[in-house]
Amino acid sequence: MRYVSTRGKVPAVSFKDAVMMGLADDGGLLVPESVPAFTADELTKLSALDYPSLAYGIISRFATDIEPAKLKDIIEKSYAAFDTEEVIPVVRKGGLYIAEIFHGPTFAFKDIALQFLGNLFEHILEERGEKLNIVGATSGDTGSAAIYGVRGRKNIRIFILHPKGRVSPVQEMQMTSVTDENVFNLALDGTFDDCQDIVKEIFGDLKFKHDFSLGAVNSINWARVLAQIVYYFWCSFRAAENGRKPIFIVPTGNFGNIFAGYYAKLMGLPVEKFILATNENNILSRFINDGDYTAKEVVATYSPSMDIQIASNFERYLYFFYDKDASKVEELMKTLKTEKGIKFPAADIAKVQQEFGTYSAANEETEAVIASFYKSTGYIIDPHTACGVAAGLKLKTESPVICLSTAHPAKFPDVVMKAAGKAPEKPAGIIRLEGLPRKVADIPKDTETVKEFIRRNV
Template sequence: MRYLSTRGGIAPVRFKDAVMMGLADDGGLLLPESIPAFSAAELESWRTLTYPQLAFKIISRFVDDIPATDLQALIDRSYATFSHPEVTPVVQKDGVYILELFHGVTLAFKDVALQFLGNLFEYILHERHERLTIVGATSGDTGSAAIHGVRGKAGISIFILHPHGKTSPVQALQMTSVLDENVHNIAVDGTFDDCQDIVKGLMGDLEFKQKYSLGAVNSINWARVLAQVVYYIYAWLRVAEQGRKVVFSVPTGNFGDIFAGYMAQQMGLPVEKLLLATNENNILTRFINQGDYSVGTVVQTLSPSMDIQVASNFERYLFYLFKQDAARVSAAFAQLKAEGKISFSQQELQQVRQDFRSASVDRQATLETIRQFKHDTGYLLDPHTAVGVRAAQELVTDDTPVVCLATAHPAKFGEAVVEATGDAVPVPPAIAQLEGLPTRCVRMQADAGQVRAFIILTVG
C-alpha cells in the first residue's frame, strides 16, 4: 500500500514513511492510493473479535511494511492502557446508542488513535535509529492525548500549542502537569486556528522540517484517521443486524473523526448517513446545508474541542469529492487563502448532501440536551457529545439505529455539566489526581518565529 498527497506533489510513499512525514511535503495530506474494501461476509465474520483483533483486521489492510506479528503487538500494547475491556463500549440510552470513546488515559476519543501513534513512532524510530520532534496544535484533547502517548519515549520530543485560556481547566492540567523532559507545552495568545496555522507553517518549511525531524500528531497524520476507522466498524457490529444500515452522529471540529467514518463507509460499512454536528463554529454546517464554505471568526463555546473554523481533514474529503483531482484541490486551497472561501459546483454540493447531513447546536440547546438526557436516562453527556445527540434528535425521524459518538468524559467539562444539571459531576481518579500538581508551560504570542526559536533552543 502506497500513499499519495491530496495536492499531487510527492512521489508515493509507504505506510511508515507516511507516518513519519505527517503533513505531505507539498503541503497536502496523505491518503492511500486505493481504499481496501471488505465484503458483507467478512464483516459478519468479525462479530466475535475483540477490539484489538478487529483493529488488526482493519489496520493491516493499509499497512504492508510492518510484519504482522509486530503490528498486532503494537495494537495490543496500545489498547491495554484502556480502562474498559471493550476499549470503546456501546451503551443504549433512550433509543440512542452511545459509543463511549473516553476510556483511555486522558478520557477523550483522541486516546484511541494517539496511544497507537505513540507506539508506532517509537517502533519506527528504534528501527531506523532516528529522532523525532513532534509539533502539534490542540483545541484541548489532542494535546493531552498526544503527550500521554509519547511521554518518556526514547528519541521523541513533543511541542504542543494550545490557545491560552480557551481549553477547559482539566484539559489544560492534563497537558501542563506532565513534566517529563521530552514534553513542552506552549500556550498561544490566540485561537486554535492560529495554533494550527503555526504548525502547518513549520511543517511546510521543508528545510526546517528535515533539519529538526518534525513529525505530526494532529489528525493531519494519516495513522490517526486510520486508527479511528476501527471503532465505527466495532460499533456497527454491536448495534446492527446483518446488512442493516445505521446512522452515525459525530460532533465535529477538525473533520478527522467524521472522515474516519466516511472511510469506513467507503470500505463497505453499511452506513445510512453521517451526521456532522457542529457548535456555533459552524462553517461545515453552512457548507453542507447552504454551500457556503467561508471562514468566520472563532467563537468560544461550551465544547472547546470544536472551536475551529478551518478543518484540516476537510481537504481529504475534498480530494474524493473532486474525483482525486489534485490540481483542483490545490486551486481550492489557493482560493481559500486568497479569498477566505472555496467555491463549489452544484453537482459537487449535491454529492456532499448525499454523503452528509448537518446541524449546528448552540449553547442553549447543548445545555438543554445535557439536562434532558440526564433527566430521561440518568446518563451524563459531555457538551461535545450533547451536540451530537441533539443533532441526531433533530435530523433522524425514522427507526434507523443511531450511534452517537461520545468523545469525552463529562468530568472533563464539569462546569458545563453543572450549569446544565445543577449537580456536580462525579470525578474519576484520572482527573482527581491532577489537583495540586505542579505544571510547566511557556506562553507566547501567535507568532511562528517565536515558536520556531523555542524549538531550536530546546532541541539544540
C-alpha cells in the first residue's frame, strides 16, 4: 500500500514513510492510494476475533511494509496497556450502546491510536537508526495520550502545545506531571486553533522540518486514523441486531474520530448513518446543516477537546467526497486560509446529508444530560459523551445506535459533580498523579518563539 497527498504534489510513499512524514511536504494530508475493501464473508470472520487480532486483520491491509510477526507484536504490545481485556467494552444503557473507548493509560480514546503510534515510531526509528522530534497540538486528550505513548522511549523527543487554562485540570495534570527528559509541555497563550496553526506553520517550514527531524502525532498522521478505524468494526460487531445497520454517534471537533468511521464504511462496514455530535463550537454542524464552514471565535465549554474551529481531518474527507480531486482540495484549502471559511453549494450538502447528521449540545444541555442519564441508568458519562448521548436520546429509529464514549468521566470531575451530584470514581492511574511535580513552559502565541524552544531542547 502506498500513500498520496490530498493536494497531489508529492510522490507516493510507503506506510513507514507516511508515518514518519506526518504532514505531507506539500501541506496536504497523506491517505492510502486505494481503499482495501472487505467482503461479507471476511467481515463475518473478523467479527469472531479479539481486539488485537481484529486490529491486525485491518491494519495489515495498510502497513504492508512491516513484517507480519513484527506488526502483530506492535499491536499486542499497544493494547496490553489497557485496563480491560476487551480493550473497548460496549455496554447497553438507556436504549443506546455506549462504546467505552477510554480504558487506556490516560483514560481517553486517543490512547487507542497513540499507544500504537508510539510503538510504531520506536520500531521504525530503531530499524533506520534515526531520531525523531515530535511536535503536536492538543485540545486536551491528544497531548497526554501522545506523551504516554512515547515517554522514556529512545531516540524520541516530544513537544506538545496546549492552550493555557483551556484544558481540564486532570488533562493538564496528566501532561505536566510527566517529567521524563524527552517530554516538553508548552502552555500557549491562546486557543487550540492557535496551537494547531503554529504546528502547521512549523511543518510548513520544510527546511526546519527536515533539519530537526520533525514528526507528527496529531490526527494529521495517518496511523492515528488507521488505529481508530478498527473500533468501528469492533463496536458494530458487538451491537449487531438482526443484521440491521448501526447508527454511530461520534463526539468530534477535529473530524478525525468520525473520519475513521467514514473510512471504515468505505472499506465495506455496513453503517446506516453517522451523527456528528459537538458543542457550541459547531463549525462542523454548520457545514453539515448549511454548507457553512466558516471559523468563528472559540467558546470555552464543558467539553474542551471539542473547542475547535478548524478541523484538521476535514481535508481528508473532502478528498474522498470530491473523488480524489487533489486540485479541488487544494483550491478549497487556499480559500479557507485566505477567507477563513468555505461556502459549499446546496447540491454538495444534500449529498453530505445522506451519510451525516449532526447535533450540537450547549453547556446547559450537556449538564442536564449527564444528570438525567445518571438518574435513569445509574451510569455516569463525561461531557463529551453527553453531547453524543443528547443526540442519541432524540433519535427515532429502529436501528441500533452506538455512541462513542471518548473519555472517562473522572477527567472532568467538576462538571460531573455539578450535574449528577456524585463525583465519578477516580481510576488509580489518576489518583497517583495528584501532588506530583510538574514540568511545563509558558509560551506566547508566536511560531518563531516555539521554533526557538525546539532548537534549544533537541
